[in-house]
Amino acid sequence: MITEVTETTEHVVNELPIPAEAFGLLAFTGLMALLFVTYAFRSVGTRH
Numbered sequence: 001m002i003t004e005v006t007e008t009t010e011h012v013v014n015e016l017p018i019p020a021e022a023f024g025l026l027a028f029t030g031l032m033a034l035l036f037v038t039y040a041f042r043s044v045g046t047r048h
Contacts, residue, residue, distance in 0.1 A: 016023075
């Protein structure tokens, strides 16, 4: 009975607004930007 219900229902597929590889590139770029900002302020605490 359960298999009949799952076979007869339609699957809703939502397409991504951008390709899947672009999500990885955006995440990598964002994290690298945060890394560079953190690296730029690495010696602020030791200044007088």
